Ligand SMILES: Nc1nc2c(ncn2[C@@H]2O[C@H](COP(=O)(O)OP(=O)(O)OP(=O)(O)O)[C@@H](O)[C@H]2O)c(=O)[nH]1
Ligand SMILES: [K+]
């Protein structure tokens with residue numbers, strides 16, 4: 160592909176190659192090709208409302224950070240591969256119980272079965288947020304290597320699912336519409352990729368300036384979109400000038416887990432990326448309970464979701480709720496079960 164110049168005459172061919180490559184990669188990561196899956200002792204029971212997994216090369220300081228954050232002892236030492244399996248810990252941040260998974264270090268080629276890479280990545284796939292931990296004294300190319308390992312198994316970091324809608328039909332060929340100009344893919348590539356996926360009749364709507372990789376992601380369908388924070392550890396080893404440069408890396412937080420520097424900023428960023436919604440419940444004619452919020456996740460934070468979180472059967476027994484806070488038009492607004500709640504709302508459920 161790198162030898163083929165991209166132009167009108169070659170785009171069909173390039174699209175075809177990209178789709179073929181994606182299909183081959185899928186075969187590589189399928190559990191049937193051996194060595195995949197969580198593996199005994201690797202996947203641990205989930206606790207809390209959200210799980211954060213630590214991914215990084217050996218000895219970058221994952222365990223030191225995890226022990227400091229949770230109080231759970233995860234052995235840290237100067238030799239590589241100190242951590243050999245998943246070590247779970249938990250912490251409560253702003254009233255929300257959060258699980259932290261310290262993972263063994265991975266090395267280049269992890270996704271293809273090197274070391275325990277596959278098991279580590281299989282656990283990472285199930286996390287709500289990934290901390291990519293890097294040692295600032297090591298070359299920055301480590302960041303790209305880790306991204307490549309995760310991308311290779313269908314994990315998409317800090318990306319939204321592409322806005323492409325495919326409706327398969329019985330006849331009529333491939334009809335493509337786009338609501339924005341397409342600068343990264345042309346119609347020949349789209350046709351070539353469709354044909355590789357044996358789609359001959361469909362209407363396809365592009366609602367974002369997607370690339371052929373994005374289009375293939377949608378066709379493959381098993382991609383997982385996870386937010387990631389780049390934790391740039393060991394800043395106690397570098398100068399202020401070097402630190403200034405690090406701040407330019409998007410989605411990153413420089414810290415020192417040994418000296419416990421700037422971990423507050425990291426926790427703050429973790430909180431933002433987890434997109435949790437805390438709801439304080441208020442029994443009728445009583446003060447709200449501010450001591451223990453019910454924690455929901457953005458996208459699953461309706462009045463009905465709140466009821467389900469309190470009790471499995473409660474959802475069917477409520478008419479709506481009285482709501483105070485950001486999501487209410489005025490204090491005490493009566494809302495339906497479908498109403499979407501905001502962080503720190505106060506809610507009184509109204510039973511049937
Ligand atoms: N200077 C400095 N050293 C650190 C820092 N954080 C961790 N270390 C040291 O780095 C070494 C490795 O730390 P670990 O926490 O075991 O690293 P890890 O990423 O869990 O390593 P593996 O489990 O082997 O993959 C230890 O000697 C730590 O004391 C830091 O912020 N600054
Ligand atoms: K280590």
Ligand SMILES: [Mg+2]
Nearest residue numbers: 221222241242
């Ligand atoms: Mg460790």
